Amino acid sequence: MNIKKFKEKLPHPIKQSAKYLYSAISPRLRYGKEFWETYNFLQKSQWWSKEKLEEYQMQQLSKLLHHAYENMPYYRKIFDGRGLKPKDIQNFDDFRKLPCLTKNIIRENLQDLFAQNYPLSRLEYVTTGGSTGIPLGFYQERVVSSAKEWAFMITQWNRVGFKMGDKRVILRGNVIQSTNKGKFWEYNPIDKTLILSSYHMTDYTLPNYIKKINDFLPDFLHVYPSAITILARYMKENNIQPFTTVKALLCGSENIYLWQRNLLEEVFQCRVYSWYGHSEKAVLAGECEKSTNYHIFPEYGFVELIGKDGNLISREEETGEIVATSFNNNAMPIIRYKTGDMGVYTEKKCSCGRNYPLLRRIEGRLQEIVVTKDKGLITLTALIFAQHFEAFSRIKKMQLFQDKVGKITAKIVKASNYSDADENEILFKIKKASGDKLDMKIVYVDFIPSTKRGKHKFLIQKLPIEFGNS
Numbered sequence: 001m002n003i004k005k006f007k008e009k010l011p012h013p014i015k016q017s018a019k020y021l022y023s024a025i026s027p028r029l030r031y032g033k034e035f036w037e038t039y040n041f042l043q044k045s046q047w048w049s050k051e052k053l054e055e056y057q058m059q060q061l062s063k064l065l066h067h068a069y070e071n072m073p074y075y076r077k078i079f080d081g082r083g084l085k086p087k088d089i090q091n092f093d094d095f096r097k098l099p100c101l102t103k104n105i106i107r108e109n110l111q112d113l114f115a116q117n118y119p120l121s122r123l124e125y126v127t128t129g130g131s132t133g134i135p136l137g138f139y140q141e142r143v144v145s146s147a148k149e150w151a152f153m154i155t156q157w158n159r160v161g162f163k164m165g166d167k168r169v170i171l172r173g174n175v176i177q178s179t180n181k182g183k184f185w186e187y188n189p190i191d192k193t194l195i196l197s198s199y200h201m202t203d204y205t206l207p208n209y210i211k212k213i214n215d216f217l218p219d220f221l222h223v224y225p226s227a228i229t230i231l232a233r234y235m236k237e238n239n240i241q242p243f244t245t246v247k248a249l250l251c252g253s254e255n256i257y258l259w260q261r262n263l264l265e266e267v268f269q270c271r272v273y274s275w276y277g278h279s280e281k282a283v284l285a286g287e288c289e290k291s292t293n294y295h296i297f298p299e300y301g302f303v304e305l306i307g308k309d310g311n312l313i314s315r316e317e318e319t320g321e322i323v324a325t326s327f328n329n330n331a332m333p334i335i336r337y338k339t340g341d342m343g344v345y346t347e348k349k350c351s352c353g354r355n356y357p358l359l360r361r362i363e364g365r366l367q368e369i370v371v372t373k374d375k376g377l378i379t380l381t382a383l384i385f386a387q388h389f390e391a392f393s394r395i396k397k398m399q400l401f402q403d404k405v406g407k408i409t410a411k412i413v414k415a416s417n418y419s420d421a422d423e424n425e426i427l428f429k430i431k432k433a434s435g436d437k438l439d440m441k442i443v444y445v446d447f448i449p450s451t452k453r454g455k456h457k458f459l460i461q462k463l464p465i466e467f468g469n470s
Contacts (some may be wrong), residue, residue, distance in 0.1 A: 027164055030190075034144050038151035045299050046155070050355040053298045058091065060327045061302060065089055067115065068333060074112040075335065096304070096312075100323060101337045103136050114139040114332040123331050128279035138280060141331040148328045149281060152300055156286035157220075159352075160248040160273045166219040170195045171227045172253065173450075185212050194218065198227040199450060206234045217245045221268075225256040226456035232267040233396070237415075242269040249273065254456075255364040257380075259392065261292075276362050282324035282337050285359060290352040294343070294359040301326045303357065304336070305345050313345045319363055319379075320345065340365050342379070368459050372437035373406030377465070380458055383433050391422035397448045403462035409441045411448055 028036070045056070065086040068075035078099065079085060089095050106113060114123065124142040140146075154164060168191070176186055176197040184197040184205060194216045196209055209231065213221075221228065221243075228249060234240075248271040249264055256274045264272045275286030276294055282301045285294040296303050305313040305320040313320035322341045326333050342363035350358060369377045380400075392398075397413040410426070412418075423442055430440050450456055 032147050034147035035151045038148045039155060042151065042155045042299060046354050048355065053355055057298050057302050061095060064333055067330060068335060071115040071117045072113060074109045098336055101334055106136060106138060110137065115330060118331045126279060139332040140329050145281065145329050152284055152297060156275055157250060159289045160271050162220060165192065167192045168220045168222045169213055169216060169218040171198050171223040173198050173224060198224060201230045206231060210240060213243055219245060219247055220250055221246055222250045225251045225254045225260050228264060229260050232263050235267050242267060246270055255362050278339060280334060280337065281329050282326040282334050283322060283339065288350060288352040291350050293346065293350055294362060295350065295354055295356040296359065298356060300328060305343055316346055317360065318345050369465050370402055370408060371405050371463050372434055374437055375405060378434060383430065389425060389429060391425045394418040394422050399448050399457065400459045406437060407439050409443055411443050411445050413446065413448060414444055
């Protein structure tokens with residue numbers, strides 16, 4: 001039995017006691033060498049010139065390709081099949097001669113995709129739920145990958161004032177041990193976090209959530225956008241004042257829509273900070289202190305934005321699929337990985353002074369796109385969230401479902417003041433936004449469950465979504 005599984009089997013009181021003991025260790029020792037080397041490096045590199053950042057990326061790509069060719073059977077086959085050697089990749093254009101990696105390729109070739117020079121004892125197998133509902137498994141280097149990841153996360157949160165040791169409330173799908181006893185929270189002394197369950201948020205329990213947050217006096221709320229939106233709606237409906245100590249909301253792991261951002265800023269009266277990343281650890285991007293554009297970390301990986309034609313996006317406000325190459329997981333680096341996530345390009349430079357490439361916004365995942373009657377694709381942003389719906393103030397929760405071209409079903413949990421006029425508004429505006437190319441049916445329900453990871457999916461998409469041919 002490995003140490004992680006052993007710790008999971010310990011009784012909860014023993015685990016909590018161990019956490020208090022561990023929290024007494026100084027952060028210098030607790031975070032470890034990999035964390036501090038990465039963190040200190042980022043304090044300098046984030047201010048490098050564009051040319052120096054690109055030079056660094058090309059060096060990293062060269063090292064990565066040599067490593068992959070020598071130690072990963074899948075990539076050796078890819079290179080040999082194209083008559084290429086890693087030394088033939090001299091620039092970014094050469095790099096694009098390599099094919100893209102998809103989730104299905106990873107599933108079918110997993111044993112040939114992790115580095116053979118890494119003993120299994122150094123590997124950790126992790127899974128992601130996947131936007132299609134089919135889990136994706138991959139390997140990362142035990143301890144090292146997580147330490148580097150945390151250094152990047154802290155660095156980007158620093159932009160809105162976060163410091164190590166600040167108190168956080170976490171509302172992100174964590175499983176709480178004592179919920180069967182009516183207690184929906186637990187304290188982690190290691191990183192001074194109050195962890196709340198995102199699975200038990202009802203009108204009955206939310207007053208207790210609010211009291212716990214007020215008593216805890218957090219510096220930041222670290223949240224899924226969908227979870228904190230439930231709390232924000234309740235606070236707005238009941239005229240509850242914002243938490244006085246909270247400096248910013250740290251929102252990640254889900255797309256955040258403009259209507260959510262507006263609601264959260266109104267209710268909590270502080271900065272809403274969003275970042276984008278995923279479990280595969282190939283791309284990380286976050287907002288800065290000056291703007292809501294997503295700054296892509298060039299030290300984290302190499303990112304391409306690819307259009308339907310398979311070519312690089314180069315026009316302002318054009319949307320493409322995010323294709324990413326990881327730098328921080330030598331145990332199983334993924335190269336030109338099609339994330340299934342859509343980003344909006346901008347060539348503008350941010351006033352913050354970082355020479356990072358930017359995304360204007362994240363449009364969401366391919367599985368968050370609706371297929372119209374003529375087999376056109378329309379994003380949730382264009383269909384719903386770019387419009388103003390009066391009805392949304394009288395809806396507790398909504399979820400779309402599509403399994404037939406041109407047809408969607410909307411499940412809605414109504415508030416007490418919802419009316420026929422709200423239904424008519426929704427049907428009319430969906431019809432107008434889709435150019436009359438979608439038929440919508442509304443079904444009223446009492447409850448919409450969250451995913452196993454505690455997220456809320458706005459769209460359950462059962463149709464295959466194809467974007468481009470790269």
